Amino acid sequence: MNFADRMCAAVAAKGTPALVGLDPHLELLPEEFSAARDPSRPRAQRAARMGDFCCELLELVAPLVPAVKPQSAFFEALGADGVVQWERVVRRARALGLLVIGDVKRGDIQSTARAYATAFLEGAGESREFACDAITLSPFLGSDSIEPFLEVCERTDTGLFVLVRTSNPGSADFQRSGSPELSFQIAARVARWGERMVGASGLSSIGAVVGATHAAELASFRASMPRAPFLLPGYGAQGATARDLGGAFLPGGGGALVNSSRGICFAYKDARYAGLSWTAATLAATRAMIADLATATGGR
Amino acid sequence: MNFADRMCAAVAAKGTPALVGLDPHLELLPEEFSAARDPSRPRAQRAARMGDFCCELLELVAPLVPAVKPQSAFFEALGADGVVQWERVVRRARALGLLVIGDVKRGDIQSTARAYATAFLEGAGESREFACDAITLSPFLGSDSIEPFLEVCERTDTGLFVLVRTSNPGSADFQRSGSPELSFQIAARVARWGERMVGASGLSSIGAVVGATHAAELASFRASMPRAPFLLPGYGAQGATARDLGGAFLPGGGGALVNSSRGICFAYKDARYAGLSWTAATLAATRAMIADLATATGGR
Numbered sequence: 001m002n003f004a005d006r007m008c009a010a011v012a013a014k015g016t017p018a019l020v021g022l023d024p025h026l027e028l029l030p031e032e033f034s035a036a037r038d039p040s041r042p043r044a045q046r047a048a049r050m051g052d053f054c055c056e057l058l059e060l061v062a063p064l065v066p067a068v069k070p071q072s073a074f075f076e077a078l079g080a081d082g083v084v085q086w087e088r089v090v091r092r093a094r095a096l097g098l099l100v101i102g103d104v105k106r107g108d109i110q111s112t113a114r115a116y117a118t119a120f121l122e123g124a125g126e127s128r129e130f131a132c133d134a135i136t137l138s139p140f141l142g143s144d145s146i147e148p149f150l151e152v153c154e155r156t157d158t159g160l161f162v163l164v165r166t167s168n169p170g171s172a173d174f175q176r177s178g179s180p181e182l183s184f185q186i187a188a189r190v191a192r193w194g195e196r197m198v199g200a201s202g203l204s205s206i207g208a209v210v211g212a213t214h215a216a217e218l219a220s221f222r223a224s225m226p227r228a229p230f231l232l233p234g235y236g237a238q239g240a241t242a243r244d245l246g247g248a249f250l251p252g253g254g255g256a257l258v259n260s261s262r263g264i265c266f267a268y269k270d271a272r273y274a275g276l277s278w279t280a281a282t283l284a285a286t287r288a289m290i291a292d293l294a295t296a297t298g299g300r
Numbered sequence: 301m302n303f304a305d306r307m308c309a310a311v312a313a314k315g316t317p318a319l320v321g322l323d324p325h326l327e328l329l330p331e332e333f334s335a336a337r338d339p340s341r342p343r344a345q346r347a348a349r350m351g352d353f354c355c356e357l358l359e360l361v362a363p364l365v366p367a368v369k370p371q372s373a374f375f376e377a378l379g380a381d382g383v384v385q386w387e388r389v390v391r392r393a394r395a396l397g398l399l400v401i402g403d404v405k406r407g408d409i410q411s412t413a414r415a416y417a418t419a420f421l422e423g424a425g426e427s428r429e430f431a432c433d434a435i436t437l438s439p440f441l442g443s444d445s446i447e448p449f450l451e452v453c454e455r456t457d458t459g460l461f462v463l464v465r466t467s468n469p470g471s472a473d474f475q476r477s478g479s480p481e482l483s484f485q486i487a488a489r490v491a492r493w494g495e496r497m498v499g500a501s502g503l504s505s506i507g508a509v510v511g512a513t514h515a516a517e518l519a520s521f522r523a524s525m526p527r528a529p530f531l532l533p534g535y536g537a538q539g540a541t542a543r544d545l546g547g548a549f550l551p552g553g554g555g556a557l558v559n560s561s562r563g564i565c566f567a568y569k570d571a572r573y574a575g576l577s578w579t580a581a582t583l584a585a586t587r588a589m590i591a592d593l594a595t596a597t598g599g600r
Contacts, residue, residue, distance in 0.1 A: 025411065043425035073408060073415035079424025080387055083380040107438060108373060108405055109468040111325070111562075115373035124379025125343035138407060140440040140463065142470025163440065168409040170442025177485055178478035185477055262411075 002197060003134055003159030003205035007229055008254060010066035010099050016290045017254075017297060019101070019231070020061045021261025022070040022089065024050045026077070028266045030278040047078040051085030055092050057265060060279055064286050067099035067133075069231075069259055087130045099133045101231065101257075105163065107138030113145050117152040134159035136209055136231070139186050143193075150193055150206070159197075159205035159229070162190050164221065167211030167234030187224040194228055203229050203255060210248065212240035212258065219247030222255075230256035236263030236289070242296035253297030260289055303434055303459030304503035307529055308554060310366035310399050316590045317554075317597060319401070319531070320361045321561025322370040322389065324350045326377070328566045330578040347378040351385030355392050357565060360579055364586050367399035367433075369531075369559055387430045399433045401531065401557075405463065407438030413445050417452040434459035436509055436531070439486050443493075450493055450506070459497075459505035459529070462490050464521065467511030467534030487524040494528055503529055503555060510548065512540035512558065519547030522555075530556035536563030536589070542596035553597035560589055 001009075011017050026037040029050065035041055036049040058068065070093075075086040093100045106116045118124065123131035137149060139162050149160055165175055165183040175183045187208065194204030207229035210221045222230070230248045234240045235258050248256045263270070267285035268278035276284065301309070311317050326337040329350065335341055336349040358368065370393075375386035393400045406416045418424065423431035437449060439462050449460055465475055465483040475483045487508065494504030507529035510521045522530070530548045534540045535558050548556045563570070567585035568578035576584065 023412070025415070039425075043427070046425065071408075071412055071415075073406070073412045073419065076383075076419040077415040077424060079419065079427075079430055080380055080383040082419075082424065083376075083383045087380055105408055105438075106373070106405070107407075107440075108371075109466065112323070112371055112373045115325070115371075115377040119373065119376040119379070119382075124377060124382065125339075125346065127343070127379075130379055138405075138438055138440050140407075140438050140474060141466050141468060142473030142475070144468055144470035166409065166441050168441060168444055170444035173442030173489070174440060174482060174485065175442070177482050182474060182477050182482065185474065189473070 002157050002199040003153065004197070004203035004229060005199035005201045006133065006157070007067070007099060007159070007257070008201040008203060011254065011257070014064065014066045016065060016293060017257050018065045018286065018290050018293055019067045019069055019257040019259040020065050020264050020286065021103070021259045022054050022057065022068055023261040023265060024054055024074045026050065028262070028269065029053050030268055043078060044081040047081035047085045050078065050082070051088050054085070054089045056279070057282060058089070058093050058096055058098065060282055061264070061286055062096040062098055064290065065098070067101055067257060068093050069101040069103050071103045071261065087124070090132060091129050094129070101161065102132035102135040105136050105138050107141050107145055109141060110144050110148055113148040117149050121149070121152045121156055121158045131156070132158070134161060134207070136161045136163065138163050139189070143189065146193060153205055154197060159207060161207040161209045161229070161231040162186065164190060164208040165210050165214055165217070167213045167238050171211060184224060187221055190228055191225045198227055203227055207231060209233065212245055212248070213238055215240065215244035215247070218245065222247055231259060232256055233259045236260035242292040245296040249297055258293055264289065302457050302497060302499040303453065303505035304497070304529055305499035305501045306433065306457070307367070307399060307459070307557070308501040308503060311554065311557070314364065314366045316365060316593060317557050318365045318586065318590050318593055319367045319369055319557040319559040320365050320564050320586065321403070321559045322354050322357065322368055323561040323565055324354055324374045326350065328562070328569065329353050330568055343378060344381040347381035347385045350378065350382070351388050354385070354389045356579070357582065358389070358393050358396055358398065360582055361564070361586055362396040362398055364590065367401055367557060368393050369401040369403050371403045371561065387424070390432060391429050394429070401461065402432035402435040405436050405438050407441050407445055409441060410444050410448055413448040417449050421449070421452045421456055421458045431456070432458070434461060436461045436463065438463050439489065443489065446493060453505055454497060459507060461507040461509045461529070461531040462486065464490060464508040465510050465514055465517070467513045467538050471511060484524060487521055490528055491525045498527055503527055507531060509533065512545055512548070513538055515540065515544035515547070518545065522547055531559060532556055533559045536560035542592040545596040549597055558593055564589065
C-alpha cells in the first residue's frame with residue numbers, strides 16, 4: 001500500500017494526527033538515563049542507554065499515536081554507536097506498528113542522493129528492517145536531487161516530506177526570498193513531484209514540512225499542495241497551538257501530522273506535570289496533545 | 301591555528317589546491333573490493349571492505365594533496381557498519397596529515413544543529429579523533445541554523461563550507477530565485493558569518509561551496525566573499541576544467557580547493573588509464589589534476 005494510504009489508515013486507526021518526535025538530547029534525558037551523558041563511560045554504553053530511553057518512550061506512545069519521527073542528529077552525535085541505536089529504534093518502532101518518519105533533512109546531488117535513498121528508504125545494506133516509512137528532505141539542490149528519492153518511494157511504497165517552510169525564526173532569511181516566495185516555488189514542485197504517487201485516499205506519498213508557527217500561511221500552502229500530506233513541526237515547545245493549525249488540514253480533518261518532540265519526550269520537565277514520573281508525564285502530555293488536536297481537526 | 305590558516309598552510313606545503321573526494325560508490329569499486337557489494341556477506345564485512353578501499357586510497361594521495369572530502373552518504377548507505385568505517389577513514393586521514401572536509405550537507409533548527417556540530421566538528425561522543433577539520437552545510441534553514449556551528453568552529457578551530465551554488469544542473473531551480481539571486485543573498489551572509497573568524501592568512505574559516513560548473517559567475521561570487529575559502533566541486537567527472545576556475549582564486553592563486561571525486565577514486569575506469577591497476581590509475585589521475593590546476597592558479 002502506498003505511503004499516503006498507510007498514513008491515512010494509521011491516523012484513522014489511532015484517531016489522531018499526533019506525531020511524536022524522538023529528539024534524545026542527552027542533557028535532557030531523565031535522571032535514570034544519565035549514564036548516556038557521562039563522558040567517563042564507553043561511548044557504546046552511553047548510546048545504548050539513550051536507545052533504552054527511546055525504546056521505553058516508543059512503548060508508551062505506540063498505543064496512542066500513528067507515527068514517530070526520530071531526529072538523526074541526536075543519534076549521530078554519538079557516532080557509529082549512536083547509529084546502531086538509530087537502527088534499533090527504527091526497527092522497534094516498526095515492530096510496534098508505528099510509522100517511522102526519519103527526520104534526516106538530507107539533500108545532495110543525484111549520485112549521492114541515490115546513496116541516501118538506500119540508507120534511509122531501502123534500508124542500509126539492503127535490509128528493509130532498518131528502513132523508514134518516510135523521511136524529510138531539503139530541496140535546496142533542486143529537482144534532480146529529489147528525483148532518485150521519488151524513484152525509490154515508488155518502488156518501496158515509502159514517502160517524503162520535503163522542507164517547504166521550516167518552523168524556526170531563521171526560516172524567513174532565505175525561504176521567503178523571491179516572488180513568488182521560494183517556499184511557494186518549492187510547494188509548486190512538491191505538488192508536481194507527488195502527482196505520480198497519489199493513493200486511493202486521494203493523498204500523495206510526497207508531502208511537505210510546513211511550520212505550524214506560520215499559522216497565517218497554512219491555508220495558502222494547503223491550496224498550493226492540495227494532495228500533499230503535511231508534517232507540521234512547531235507545535236508545543238516551539239509555540240504553535242491547535243488553533244493555529246486549522247488551515248493545514250483537508251476538509252474532514254485529514255492530510256496532516258502534527259509533531260511534538262520536546263513537549264512529549266521531556267514532558268517531565270514541564271511545570272504542569274510536576275511530581276509525575278517521566279513516563280507518567282509523557283503519557284499525560286501525549287493525551288493532552290491528542291485532546292488539543294481534536295479541536296483543530298473537528299474531533300476526528 | 302584557525303582552520304583557514306591550516307588550510308592555507310596545507311595547500312602551500314603540497315603546492316596544490318587539489319581536494320580528493322572520497323565517494324565510495326559500491327558498484328564502482330575495483331574488482332578486488334567486490335566483497336563490499338556482495339549482499340550475501342554480512343554488512344559489517346562489506347563495510348570493512350569499502351573502508352579498506354578508502355584507506356588504501358588515502359595512502360596513495362596523502363603525499364600529493366592537502367585535503368580529502370569523504371561523502372557521508374556512501375558510508376550511511378551501509379548503516380551503522382558504514383559509519384564505523386566513516387570514523388575509521390576520518391581518523392586515518394587525519395593521522396596521515398590530511399585535512400578532512402566532511403561532506404555532510406546537514407542543516408536543521410538550532411537545537412538539532414548543535415547535535416550535528418557535536419557529531420562532526422567536536423567529535424561524536426566528544427572524541428576529537430573522529431572530528432572533521434571542516435564540514436559542508438546547507439543554509440536553507442537560515443542564520444539561526446548556522447549559528448551553533450559558528451560557535452563550535454570558533455572554539456575548536458574548525459571550518460565550514462556553506463552551500464552557495466551547487467554544481468548540479470538542478471541548482472538553477474531554487475538557488476537562482478529572487479533578486480539578488482538566492483545564491484548571492486547566501487554569499488552575503490557567508491561573508492558576514494565569517495568576519496569573526498579571519499585568520500593570519502586573511503582568509504576566514506567560514507567558506508563557500510560554489511560549483512566549478514558555473515565558470516561565468518565565479519568572479520562575482522569571489523567579489524561577494526573576498527575572505528571565504530571556496531570549495532569548488534564539479535571539476536572532472538562533472539565537466540569543469542582548470543580554465544573554468546580562474547575567477548574563484550584570490551590574486552596569487554590561493555583561497556580555493558578544487559574537488560574531484562569519481563575522477564580520482566575511479567580513474568581506473570577512464571579510457572585514458574586503460575591497462576593500469578586502480579592504484580596506478582588513481583595516482584596518474586591525481587598527478588594530472590595537480591598539473592592541470594597549476595595552469596589555473598599560475599603555477600602555484
